[in-house]
Amino acid sequence: MKGFVSSKLHPLTNIGLLLLLLLATFCVGSFLVMVLNSLLFGVGMQDMGNVTQRPADYPNGWAVSMLSQGVLLLGGLGGAALALAALTGNKLTDYFIPRRPVPLSWPVLAGLIIVASLPAMSVLIAWNASWHLPEWATAKEAQATAILKTLTNFSSPLRFWVAVLVMAVVPAVSEELFFRGVLQRNLVQWLGRHGGVWLAAIIFSAIHMQFQGFVPRFVLGLVLGYLYEWSRNILVPMAAHFAQNAFQLVLLYVQQRQWTATEFDPDSTEVLPWYWVLLSLGLCAAGLWYLYQQTQAPRPDELPTEMHTLGSRGVAVRRADAPTPAARTLSHDGVDATKAS
Secondary structure, three states: OOOOOOOOOOHHHHHHHHHHHHHHHHHHHHHHHHHHHHHHHOOOHHHHHHHHHOHHHOOOHHHHHHHHHHHHHHHHHHHHHHHHHHHOOOOHHHHHOOOOOOOOHHHHHHHHHHHHOHHHHHHHHHHHHOOOOOHHHHHHHHHHHHHHHHHOOOOOHHHHHHHHHHHHHHHHHHHHHHHHHHHHHHHHHHHOHHHHHHHHHHHHHHOOOOHHHHHHHHHHHHHHHHHHHHHOOOHHHHHHHHHHHHHHHHHHHHHHHOOOOOOOOOOOOOOOOHHHHHHHHHHHHHHHHHHHHHHHOOOOOOOOOOOEEEOOOOOEEEOOOOOOOOOEEEOOOOOEEEOOO
């Protein structure tokens, strides 16, 4: 499929185009948000900022904020990522899932790894929370915390399920398409695997503008980035991202409903007991090592013929005892490029 722009642009040019598309999709998303909020809740353009910044002060503040966040994330980040893939003439499956579909166990295990990492993450959360921030950063952090506390006040089961959709499903899809599927893809092509994954994780954490959560979110970005690099299937980091957000929402809902006899604070920044931290580190290391080893193992369906295996740098390697077929190579993204013999 031929695109409107070349599919062979330099990675930095692709990133520049991505930012332009992001500006366009956020403008479209913002217009759609204003129309929907005006029709559904009677909130005009002039009041939109006040409602989303102080949702607790307005009767429809929760609904307006949820709708705005969902539309802007899905239409802005997700829309820009999909638009870039389409403009460069790529099929979406080839662009975001360049390898054959992975087993169901991969996204499931990826989600379990993220959930198991929470005790270990408590060390980073406590350390990051102890940072002394400038006054303006502290004020912004307090404002973000107040907004989040309002949005995660689940006075009814319906509110909980809406929050799961807007705060777990939508970010998992839109942010992974944008940060891993497009941004990291181009950064890796420019800087190499590790440089691209680390820089994408830094940008992923910084763009959330939550300073006391920068380090834990950066580490989460690293894990999600390597899960995508190893699997070459966007559904794997999507599953892990969803598990991270959904599990925390479930903890909040359980705590608010007082369904457990044990009191716990999901918003606590204290370090969990050391044995939980060690167990968490062990489980995460074992899970990540297992997935990494699985990605290195040759798969019979990786290429159109069983006489090829996948090398560590994505190069198709023919078995020594196999007859010589037409030469095939794989690009960094796993796309089969066949050359006539």
